Structures are given as structure tokens and as C-alpha cells.
Amino acid sequence: MKSKINIYFIEFAINAILRQKYKSLFIAVVFVLLTFLLTSVFFITNSIKYELNSTLDSLPEILIQKTKAQRHDDINVAEVDKILAIEGVSDANARVWGYYYFENIGVYFSIVGVERFENQYKNSLSKIVDTYELDDAKNPSMVIGSGVQKSMQKSYYKEYFNFIKSDGTLKKVSIAGVFDADTNLESNDMIVMSKETAREIFHMPESSATDIVVKVANPNEVATVLAKLKLLYPESRIITKNDLKVSYQNIFNYKSGLFLALFVISLFTFFIIIYDKVSGLSSEEKREVGILKALGWRVDDILVEKFYESFLISFFSYSIGVGLAMAFVYIFQAPLLRDIFIGYSELKPSFELPFVLDVQTLFLVFFLSVPIYIAATLIPSWRIATLDADEVMR
Amino acid sequence: MIELKNITKLYALSKVDEVRALDDVSLTVKEGEVVVLKGASGSGKSTILSLIAALSKPTSGEVVVDGKKVSKLSDNFASIFRRDSIGFIFQKYNLIPSLSVRENILLPLVPLNPHAKDAQKKLSEVMEIFHITHKADTLVKNLSGGEQQRVAIARANVNNPKIILADEPTANLDEKLSLSFIEILRELKSLNKTIIIATHDPLFFNLDFVTREIAMHNGTLQL
Numbered sequence: 333m334k335s336k337i338n339i340y341f342i343e344f345a346i347n348a349i350l351r352q353k354y355k356s357l358f359i360a361v362v363f364v365l366l367t368f369l370l371t372s373v374f375f376i377t378n379s380i381k382y383e384l385n386s387t388l389d390s391l392p393e394i395l396i397q398k399t400k401a402q403r404h405d406d407i408n409v410a411e412v413d414k415i416l417a418i419e420g421v422s423d424a425n426a427r428v429w430g431y432y433y434f435e436n437i438g439v440y441f442s443i444v445g446v447e448r449f450e451n452q453y454k455n456s457l458s459k460i461v462d463t464y465e466l467d468d469a470k471n472p473s474m475v476i477g478s479g480v481q482k483s484m485q486k487s488y489y490k491e492y493f494n495f496i497k498s499d500g501t502l503k504k505v506s507i508a509g510v511f512d513a514d515t516n517l518e519s520n521d522m523i524v525m526s527k528e529t530a531r532e533i534f535h536m537p538e539s540s541a542t543d544i545v546v547k548v549a550n551p552n553e554v555a556t557v558l559a560k561l562k563l564l565y566p567e568s569r570i571i572t573k574n575d576l577k578v579s580y581q582n583i584f585n586y587k588s589g590l591f592l593a594l595f596v597i598s599l600f601t602f603f604i605i606i607y608d609k610v611s612g613l614s615s616e617e618k619r620e621v622g623i624l625k626a627l628g629w630r631v632d633d634i635l636v637e638k639f640y641e642s643f644l645i646s647f648f649s650y651s652i653g654v655g656l657a658m659a660f661v662y663i664f665q666a667p668l669l670r671d672i673f674i675g676y677s678e679l680k681p682s683f684e685l686p687f688v689l690d691v692q693t694l695f696l697v698f699f700l701s702v703p704i705y706i707a708a709t710l711i712p713s714w715r716i717a718t719l720d721a722d723e724v725m726r
Numbered sequence: 727m728i729e730l731k732n733i734t735k736l737y738a739l740s741k742v743d744e745v746r747a748l749d750d751v752s753l754t755v756k757e758g759e760v761v762v763l764k765g766a767s768g769s770g771k772s773t774i775l776s777l778i779a780a781l782s783k784p785t786s787g788e789v790v791v792d793g794k795k796v797s798k799l800s801d802n803f804a805s806i807f808r809r810d811s812i813g814f815i816f817q818k819y820n821l822i823p824s825l826s827v828r829e830n831i832l833l834p835l836v837p838l839n840p841h842a843k844d845a846q847k848k849l850s851e852v853m854e855i856f857h858i859t860h861k862a863d864t865l866v867k868n869l870s871g872g873e874q875q876r877v878a879i880a881r882a883n884v885n886n887p888k889i890i891l892a893d894e895p896t897a898n899l900d901e902k903l904s905l906s907f908i909e910i911l912r913e914l915k916s917l918n919k920t921i922i923i924a925t926h927d928p929l930f931f932n933l934d935f936v937t938r939e940i941a942m943h944n945g946t947l948q949l
């Protein structure tokens with residue numbers, strides 16, 4: 333046995349593909365479409381999953397919201413000290429934040445208040461506090477996400493913005509900068525300003541906060557701390573990071589599940605189409621197999637040639653499909669498809685699908701398409717090649 | 727040496743109906759002989775050729791070529807046997823129309839994965855002998871009938887086989903081209919090839935270099 337690859341087979345295979353123009357083109361188009369769709373959806377879901385997880389990871393372990401008649405109510409800042417006294421709690425912060433409805437465009441932004449000499453509960457915020465001086469009472473300023481910047485620019489606010497307070501008066505806040513935060517998903521629609529300015533816009537007294545976030549040093553202690561907090565605040569809503577994670581992922585998995593079902597259907601259709609195309613080898617192809625056998629090709633030789641033929645066309649189509657999917661998802665940000673996965677109401681507004689080099693997806697799609705196609709073409713060729721070749725004499 | 731021993735070949739037409747294509751045929755062809763098999767359509771000429779080439783198996787009896795029982799070869803070894811020993815010229819040429827002359831002639835060598843130089847040498851040789859060099863890169867579908875036949879002959883000879891089998895080689899040729907084909911056969915005979923031609927073309931009758939003419943009728947030899 334020679335170990336050298338027989339390039340004559342490869343040449344013959346390429347020739348055979350080009351020879352059957354329409355059949356090859358049809359198969360390539362179907363194949364490209366399928367791998368494109370499969371890969372796109374996997375890329376999008378992975379990208380969003382990655383985004384979600386990094387967003388959720390940056391959340392505090394425990395969140396305490398005071399409720400009144402089952403609705404959210406402001407909490408007293410003084411509670412922070414009581415919480416800090418609980419064993420296992422490493423830090424607690426009173427947050428001032430809320431949504432601001434930007435009428436001109438019809439979208440919500442979230443405003444987050446920070447205070448210079450406080451521990452920040454998120455890295456991104458610490459960076460902002462270190463870089464910008466937001467708490468100048470005479471000239472209040474803010475740092476905004478890129479999505480916010482875009483919206484404000486559309487309304488010709490480039491250096492400052494006039495917030496409408498709940499009493500109807502205006503609050504002018506200048507734009508100190510645009511930030512890049514830990515992740516896109518949370519930063520895009522965010523506005524960071526001093527707590528004082530935020531309270532003024534939300535009409536909130538100095539003694540109140542929106543909620544309190546609690547850090548627990550040891551993740552094993554979360555349950556114990558949670559139990560103590562529940563005793564302390566039986567009326568409040570206490571949410572752990574895990575709860576959030578689970579509920580986000582549920583929404584997400586539900587959608588990907590729907591897609592999975594769609595896939596099984598499209599995959600199935602694909603193989604029916606392909607099987608139909610290849611299993612009915614044309615009489616011309618049958619004759620060709622007969623000629624080759626009469627000329628001394630063994631069944632193996634014919635199968636090797638057919639293998640190259642199907643590998644070349646399927647791998648070529650796979651590569652094109654994957655390439656298109658990459659461009660579609662990461663360059664064009666997956667128009668249409670992404671909206672299916674990111675409902676406006678469930679997550680935040682526009683964000684970029686981050687590029688996650690996802691080798692697993694590439695392998696998965698490869699194994700779902702290329703080898704199956706090759707098998708689907710080899711089996712009928714094998715059946716014909718093993719028949720008596722004297723047909724060519726007739 | 728080619729020996730057919732008591733060959734019977736049946737083709738099933740349906741579950742109950744069958745054709746007796748060959749009926750107890752025995753024949754010996756010595757090395758270097760040129761044999762013409764003649765007879766009406768359906769008399770079994772092609773069937774004999776396909777059995778010698780191990781393209782099909784006899785229902786009973788034995789085909790022996792150079793001491794090798796080719797009627798007992800597995801499919802794989804039958805292919806290798808053809809590759810090494812048989813050059814086949816078909817009535818319909820059986821070329822691949824969308825390949826060039828060069829690519830068609832190369833086909834029998836492909837499974838051998840020859841060095842480019844060796845392949846080139848063999849190709850040039852046969853293309854020269856059969857006067858088709860000037861069309862080497864032309865697609866076969868753009869050739870005339872006579873040129874296609876020369877390509878088929880070149881292809882049958884590229885692996886330098888000892889046995890040439892020709893099935894109605896002049897059926898699609900005019901008289902002039904048929905006569906030049908006969909001259910080619912004469913050359914092949916001078917190369918000491920064993921040649922069997924199945925034909926009902928009278929041009930092949932009473933040729934000086936043909937060692938034997940055998941008439942066939944309904945699956946039997948008229949000796």
C-alpha cells in the first residue's frame with residue numbers, strides 16, 4: 333500500500349463535480365444554507381449566553397428590595413449598618429438607581445448613582461469613580477453608555493442633557509464621558525452619575541436608597557446569610573444571584589429549545605433532499621461507474637474517488653456556510669435572528685454580539701453535516717459499484 | 727492463453743423467464759492469436775467478451791486466462807486482473823465526454839497512482855501510436871467518431887495489456903475509418919497482443935492477419 337495521496341483521484345473528483353454543474357450547485361446551495369443557519373443560531377445563542385453569564389457574574393450575591401403592598405419601595409440607608417453586622421457579610425451597599433424614560437426616542441435608560449468614597453459593588457463603577465469627578469454640586473456630570481450616547485445625539489444633546497424631574501422642572505447634567513464597562517449587555521443603556529444627582533432626578537430623600545446589595549465572601553455562606561436576612565426583613569424581596577441566573581437562563585433555554593426543534597426539522601428535510609438527489613444515481617453516473625470498473629478500477633477506487641467528491645463539495649459548502657454565518661453574526665450583528673433571541677422587554681436594548689471563538693460549534697456543525705453527507709453519497713455508490721459491470725457492454 | 731471451458735451463461739429476465747446467452751461453449755485462444763467472433767445480434771458475442779474480462783461470471787463452466795481462473799476471482803481481484811491484463815474497446819467507445827482526450831486515456835492508470843513522469847510517458851506513447859496527440863487537450867465530446875475511436879484504442883492500450891477485447895469496434899465508423907482501424911489491429915498484432923473482436927462487419931472477414939473466424943448462433947459456436 334502506498335501512503336501517498338492519489339491526486340489523480342482528487343483531480344477526477346473535482347472534474348466530476350464541475351461536470352455535474354446543476355446537481356453540484358443545488359447540493360452546495362442547500363448545504364451552505366443549512367450550515368449557515370445552524371452555525372448562525374449556535375453563534376448567536378453562545379454569544380448571548382456568554383454575555384448573560386458575564387453580566388450575571390458581575391451581579392452581587394444578594395439583593396434586598398423593600399416592598400410595600402407587593403410593590404417595590406425605597407429602603408432606608410440606615411439598614412446597611414444592620415446588614416453589615418450579620419456574620420458572613422463582607423460588604424453591603426445602598427444603591428440608588430432607576431429607569432428614566434427618554435421620551436424623544438421612546439426608550440428606557442437606567443440611571444445608576446455612585447458616591448466617590450464608597451466601596452463600589454462593581455469593578456466597572458470603581459473605574460468610573462476613579463476617573464471622573466461626578467459629584468461637583470454646581471456642575472453635575474455623568475458618564476453614559478454608547479447606546480445612550482447615540483440616542484442623545486439623535487436629539488442633538490452632545491454635551492449635556494436636561495432630565496425632567498418628577499415635579500416637572502429640568503435638571504441639566506453634563507456628559508463627562510462614555511464608558512466601556514465589563515460587558516456590553518449592561519453598559520449600553522446605562523447612565524452613571526452621583527447619587528446626589530440621581531436622587532434629585534428620582535425625587536428621593538437622602539435617607540433612602542433603591543435597594544441594598546450584599547456581598548458574601550464565602551459562596552457556601554450565602555444560604556445562611558439569606559436565612560438571617562429573611563428573618564430580619566420578612567416583608568422584603570430578597571433575591572440571590574442564582575435566582576436571577578436561573579430565571580434568565582430559563583427564558584433563554586426556552587427560546588433555544590424552540591430553535592432546536594426547528595433544526596431537527598430542517599436537518600431532516602436536508603437529508604431527505606440530499607438522499608433523494610444522490611440515491612437516484614442517474615443512468616449516466618451508473619454507466620460511468622461501469623466504465624471505470626471495466627477499465628480496472630476496484631470498488632475501493634471508486635469509493636475513494638466518490639469520497640473525495642463528496643468531501644470536497646460538502647467541506648467547501650460547510651466552509652462557505654460557516655464563513656457567511658460569522659460575517660452575518662459578528663459583522664452584521666445577525667439582523668432578524670437576534671431579535672428572536674433578545675426580546676426588548678426581557679433584556680436591555682441594543683447591544684453588540686461579542687465575538688466568541690466557538691470551536692465546539694464549528695465541530696458540532698461539521699459533524700452534523702459533512703460526514704452524514706459523505707455517508708449518504710457513498711452508500712448508493714457502493715451499491716452500484718458492487719453490481720456486475722457488464723451493463724456497460726449493452 | 728485464454729480458455730473457456732463448458733461455459734453456460736443465463737440471464738434472468740424475470741422470476742420465471744431466462745435467456746440462455748451462452749450454451750456449453752468451449753474455446754481456446756492462444757497467445758498472439760487474432761480471433762473474429764461473428765454472428766447475428768443476440769448470438770452471445772458480447773457475453774463471451776465480458777466473461778473473459780471477468781466483468782460477469784458464468785452460470786456454469788470456467789474461464790482461465792494465463793492459468794488464472796478469472797471466473798472465480800472476487801470483484802476486487804477481477805478489477806486488478808482487468809487493470810493488468812485487459813484492454814477493452816467498446817462499441818459506444820464508453821469515453822467520458824466532458825473529460826479531455828488526455829484525461830480519458832489516463833483513466834486506467836489512475837488507481838495505480840503513477841509518478842507524473844511515468845504517466846506522461848505512457849500517455850505520449852499511446853497518443854503517438856494512435857495519432858491523437860494533436861487533440862490531447864480537446865474535450866472528447868468535441869471529437870469526431872473516428873477520433874473518439876482512436877482515443878478508446880489508446881485508452882485500451884495505455885496499461886500495455888496482453889489481451890485486447892473489441893466489441894463491435896467499427897459499428898459507428900464509416901468504411902474509411904473502419905479500414906484504418908483494421909490497420910491499427912494489424913499493428914497491435916505485430917506487438918504480439920492476443921486480440922478478440924466481436925463484430926458482424928464483413929470488413930473483418932478473410933483478413934490475412936486474423937488467425938480464426940468463429941461464427942456464433944444462439945449462444946453456441948459454429949465450429
Ligand SMILES: Nc1ncnc2c1ncn2[C@@H]1O[C@H](COP(=O)(O)OP(=O)(O)OP(=O)(O)O)[C@@H](O)[C@H]1O
Binds near residue numbers: 723726737738
Ligand atoms: N444483462 C443482461 N440481462 C439480460 N439479458 C442479457 C444481458 N446481457 C445479454 N443478454 C441477452 O443475452 C443474449 C446474448 O447477448 P449478447 O449481448 O452477448 O449478444 P451479441 O451477440 O453481443 O449481440 P449484439 O450483436 O446485438 O451485440 C441476448 O439475447 C441478450 O438479450
Ligand SMILES: [Mg+2]
Binds near residue numbers: 771772773893924
Ligand atoms: Mg454485443
